[in-house]
Amino acid sequence: MTIATPDPPTGTGADAAIAPPAGAGTPKPSPRDRLLDAAAALFYREGVSTGIDALCKAAGVSKRSMYQLFAGKDEMLAAALDRQGPGLAAWLLPPAGRPAAPRARILHVFERLEEAALAPDYRGCPYLATQVELKNPGHPASLVAARAKQSLTDFFRAEAERGGAADPDLLARQLTLVYDGASARAGIKADTLEGLAVTTAAALIETAGIEA
Amino acid sequence: MTIATPDPPTGTGADAAIAPPAGAGTPKPSPRDRLLDAAAALFYREGVSTGIDALCKAAGVSKRSMYQLFAGKDEMLAAALDRQGPGLAAWLLPPAGRPAAPRARILHVFERLEEAALAPDYRGCPYLATQVELKNPGHPASLVAARAKQSLTDFFRAEAERGGAADPDLLARQLTLVYDGASARAGIKADTLEGLAVTTAAALIETAGIEA
Numbered sequence: 089m090t091i092a093t094p095d096p097p098t099g100t101g102a103d104a105a106i107a108p109p110a111g112a113g114t115p116k117p118s119p120r121d122r123l124l125d126a127a128a129a130l131f132y133r134e135g136v137s138t139g140i141d142a143l144c145k146a147a148g149v150s151k152r153s154m155y156q157l158f159a160g161k162d163e164m165l166a167a168a169l170d171r172q173g174p175g176l177a178a179w180l181l182p183p184a185g186r187p188a189a190p191r192a193r194i195l196h197v198f199e200r201l202e203e204a205a206l207a208p209d210y211r212g213c214p215y216l217a218t219q220v221e222l223k224n225p226g227h228p229a230s231l232v233a234a235r236a237k238q239s240l241t242d243f244f245r246a247e248a249e250r251g252g253a254a255d256p257d258l259l260a261r262q263l264t265l266v267y268d269g270a271s272a273r274a275g276i277k278a279d280t281l282e283g284l285a286v287t288t289a290a291a292l293i294e295t296a297g298i299e300a
Numbered sequence: 301m302t303i304a305t306p307d308p309p310t311g312t313g314a315d316a317a318i319a320p321p322a323g324a325g326t327p328k329p330s331p332r333d334r335l336l337d338a339a340a341a342l343f344y345r346e347g348v349s350t351g352i353d354a355l356c357k358a359a360g361v362s363k364r365s366m367y368q369l370f371a372g373k374d375e376m377l378a379a380a381l382d383r384q385g386p387g388l389a390a391w392l393l394p395p396a397g398r399p400a401a402p403r404a405r406i407l408h409v410f411e412r413l414e415e416a417a418l419a420p421d422y423r424g425c426p427y428l429a430t431q432v433e434l435k436n437p438g439h440p441a442s443l444v445a446a447r448a449k450q451s452l453t454d455f456f457r458a459e460a461e462r463g464g465a466a467d468p469d470l471l472a473r474q475l476t477l478v479y480d481g482a483s484a485r486a487g488i489k490a491d492t493l494e495g496l497a498v499t500t501a502a503a504l505i506e507t508a509g510i511e512a
Contacts, residue, residue, distance in 0.1 A: 219490070221432065223345070
């Protein structure tokens with residue numbers, strides 16, 4: 089059983105990306121997978137100060153077994169974030185060539201973000217939250233988060249360049265800023281993002297000179 | 301003595317706003333003030349999971365005295381954030397009429413933000429960080445933070461309206477999003493904000509139809 093799958097309506101919501109659902113009929117997850125599912129869910133919901141005891145209890149794994157698998161909580165946190173990467177990227181980024189236009193490909197990301205923000209248990213981007221909470225850019229989990237977010241910036245930059253943006257680096261930084269600002273504000277329930285994230289990204293894309 | 305004043309170069313940096321320096325010759329701060337200074341500094345630097353013992357030790361106040369002044373950590377956290385409000389607003393917002401033009405008044409905020417982000421110990425907006433860490437919009441400190449940030453949105457909205465923005469509500473939401481995204485990314489050391497925060501705000505202001 090996974091822990092962090094509170095019914096994403098379409099099966100492609102943020103929570104599905106946080107802990108890919110173990111379909112019925114699949115083999116029982118290993119203690120390692122159970123720990124990483126529990127870590128992803130609890131760190132996301134309750135923060136990085138969640139203790140080892142709570143993680144082991146949620147995973148149904150003894151502390152002794154946990155310490156045979158991981159050096160400690162820091163390593164488990166980094167591994168749990170890292171394991172979410174492919175699912176989150178597949179959910180967030182458009183498939184190759186669909187849509188084809190750079191502007192539409194970039195806006196796809198912000199459409200996804202607006203969708204995710206509708207979920208009552210949405211707490212923002214798990215990478216950003218982890219980095220804000222750890223307050224330590226050198227922590228193994230901060231490094232995983234920074235790498236994952238950099239790959240989003242790289243996606244924006246490649247599309248910006250392909251679309252003929254006046255300054256692809258600047259547009260990529262701006263779009264990443266909008267992504268993090270939007271996810272943070274939705275995560276703290278300060279804004280719904282409705283009509284906001286896509287509109288803001290579109291304005292910056294237009295200013296950069298990419299055609300619709 | 302205050303705790304959180306690591307030499308803002310001009311005396312108007314973010315840290316000065318976090319814990320206004322007690323000038324030489326002022327009376328010794330009360331236990332309450334010492335606790336609130338310590339809380340502001342430690343929660344900002346190390347996060348909301350900082351314990352009561354560490355706070356009391358940093359403030360040089362006994363736990364017994366602390367409990368005579370505050371119901372507990374939650375109340376202390378809310379009071380510490382609330383106390384920073386006027387200093388932070390005075391630092392961030394332009395004085396009345398200087399500059400006069402709505403565009404310049406809005407950009408003043410983002411110029412301040414770019415300045416603050418230069419400090420090595422900048423950890424982003426203390427309100428946003430607290431909200432991200434608490435993961436509970438109903439917590440007393442989240443309510444203080446939300447109110448403070450709303451006053452920034454209100455400032456943006458008033459200037460947007462005065463400047464004839466096509467949709468003042470949208471522009472105010474966009475600018476708050478940029479503020480939070482920029483401060484978060486600088487706080488986690490993912491971006492320096494150099495040439496970013498002001499440029500992004502300016503692009504959105506222009507899209508909204510406010511003239512330079």
